[in-house]
Amino acid sequence: MARIATTRRVVASTIGAWFFGFLIFFPILWMMLTSFKTELEAFAIPPSFLFFHWTTENYATVQERSDYFHHAMNSIIIAGGSTLIALLIAIPAAWSMAFSPTKRTKDILLWMLSTKMMPPVGVLVPIYLIYKSFGLLDSRIGLVFILCLGNLPIVIWMLFTYFKEIPRDILEAARMDGATIGRELVYVLTPMAIPGLASTMLLNLILAWNEAFWTLNLSTSNAAPLTTFIASYSSPEGLFWAKLSAASTMAIAPILVLGWFSQKQLVRGLTFGAVK
Amino acid sequence: MATRQTQLLARSLLTPAVGLLFIWMIVPLALTIYFSTLHYSLLDPGSESFVGLENFRYFLTDPAFLASLQNTLVLVGSVLALTILLGIPLALLMDQPVIGRNFVRLMVIAPFFVMPTVSALVWKNLLMHPVSGLFAWLASLFGLTPIDWFNDVPLFAVILIVTWQWLPFATLILLTALQSLDEEQKEAAEMDGASAVSTFIYITLPHLARPITVVILIETIFLLTVFAEIFVTTGGGPGLQTTNIAFLIYSQALIQFDVGSASAGGLVAVAIANVVAFFLVRIVGRNLEA
Numbered sequence: 001m002a003r004i005a006t007t008r009r010v011v012a013s014t015i016g017a018w019f020f021g022f023l024i025f026f027p028i029l030w031m032m033l034t035s036f037k038t039e040l041e042a043f044a045i046p047p048s049f050l051f052f053h054w055t056t057e058n059y060a061t062v063q064e065r066s067d068y069f070h071h072a073m074n075s076i077i078i079a080g081g082s083t084l085i086a087l088l089i090a091i092p093a094a095w096s097m098a099f100s101p102t103k104r105t106k107d108i109l110l111w112m113l114s115t116k117m118m119p120p121v122g123v124l125v126p127i128y129l130i131y132k133s134f135g136l137l138d139s140r141i142g143l144v145f146i147l148c149l150g151n152l153p154i155v156i157w158m159l160f161t162y163f164k165e166i167p168r169d170i171l172e173a174a175r176m177d178g179a180t181i182g183r184e185l186v187y188v189l190t191p192m193a194i195p196g197l198a199s200t201m202l203l204n205l206i207l208a209w210n211e212a213f214w215t216l217n218l219s220t221s222n223a224a225p226l227t228t229f230i231a232s233y234s235s236p237e238g239l240f241w242a243k244l245s246a247a248s249t250m251a252i253a254p255i256l257v258l259g260w261f262s263q264k265q266l267v268r269g270l271t272f273g274a275v276k
Numbered sequence: 277m278a279t280r281q282t283q284l285l286a287r288s289l290l291t292p293a294v295g296l297l298f299i300w301m302i303v304p305l306a307l308t309i310y311f312s313t314l315h316y317s318l319l320d321p322g323s324e325s326f327v328g329l330e331n332f333r334y335f336l337t338d339p340a341f342l343a344s345l346q347n348t349l350v351l352v353g354s355v356l357a358l359t360i361l362l363g364i365p366l367a368l369l370m371d372q373p374v375i376g377r378n379f380v381r382l383m384v385i386a387p388f389f390v391m392p393t394v395s396a397l398v399w400k401n402l403l404m405h406p407v408s409g410l411f412a413w414l415a416s417l418f419g420l421t422p423i424d425w426f427n428d429v430p431l432f433a434v435i436l437i438v439t440w441q442w443l444p445f446a447t448l449i450l451l452t453a454l455q456s457l458d459e460e461q462k463e464a465a466e467m468d469g470a471s472a473v474s475t476f477i478y479i480t481l482p483h484l485a486r487p488i489t490v491v492i493l494i495e496t497i498f499l500l501t502v503f504a505e506i507f508v509t510t511g512g513g514p515g516l517q518t519t520n521i522a523f524l525i526y527s528q529a530l531i532q533f534d535v536g537s538a539s540a541g542g543l544v545a546v547a548i549a550n551v552v553a554f555f556l557v558r559i560v561g562r563n564l565e566a
Binding site for chain 2: 016100110116117119120126227228244258259
């Protein structure tokens, strides 16, 4: 029996929720609006909220002057590459732990979790020096590698919790029917695992796209993804707010859309299944 | 029915992941430990020499360490307190019958998906700029003197930015937990004449205890190493006012090129994180058995 919601209560909570929701979203909205202003209007006081001269010239300038798409491509390659490799390593591992658990499975899972706890600054020095001597500084492959390892524990954990939920009976039945492990994997497990795989991939893409410790420390220009590119706007060589806003809007737009799709899985992935 | 063969297969499927993570954890950590015992400056290559615990003595007695430890604790503590104290009422509000709840959810969760360098620069310039920022304009509307955020209250400015980034995470987790709360339990309490306040204290809050713990632990892990937000806004300054441990180690390693001291600092950071990790792993482990 659902509680009867009085009209007054609905109106009050709706107004409240929309007000605070809008407040939290406002900085992003403001950035998006600013990206369509001219530089002069961008820092005019009093600011104009809607009635300014709308222009898309900032988007064009950002691309012309700073090669935005080069950095966007780096972001795509680094986030995409690290996610794919992490999945390739994690799928067999999670499959193995979910379906052939041993006495040590729990310890291994917790140990993997604990590797995620290691603060990146703790190993910044050796990683930097190793990268320097192997010529991996400012290289895409170096960033792919480090982001892949950094997110691997989360990927394994998420996949493990999803695989765990696949009913074992179905697998037993397939085995009884004489399915080999390969067939079992392709025809039984994969179709049931796809939703879990998709959300794991999505969450990992978001994390890798926004990662801003290793990318800032290990890349400068060639391999610089959008995080590093945007950081270059922090040098106070002039107030380019409209351009900063345009570049920022383009940098977050794709991930905002992906993120909105994956918000339910986010809770599960980031809490290691402790909150569902 | 695990045969010996499937066991073997299972183990071989697990090996690459375990091996890679093991190397990833052991090699850099071992190197950090090794470097931490050396006098090792990148400006003076070839002069490496064993100095024992000298780097630790230097790092731990450096006034910059105490300042940055304090900043780290203030930053982590404030953001935790703010995200939980704002997150609970926000989650409760969104758990009410709200028209267009899904859209509100989208607005609330959005900041979490914004890359740290973008949120830091947008806040620093568009909102917190002392002359042309939106906050300065708002202040002048009310006849107040605009705050020069990054000069007068730099650490608080960083705290505000980081809170904005993590409030969605806390809210989303608390909301998820609230939605799994048994409606009938609350109804029964209401029928027994319990007030909204006592329903909250005796039913809702105990139910939220675990998710709150999880939020605290996970946020702490990430907040201990806040870096990009400081890197693009204050660069640790003015003075040391916004230097946290992560930023201090970064500046010792990649600005002053003092590998030995930075490594000692890195190990201190690992030790601090381990205290938190210990509790988080225990909570997650308990859940694994259930």
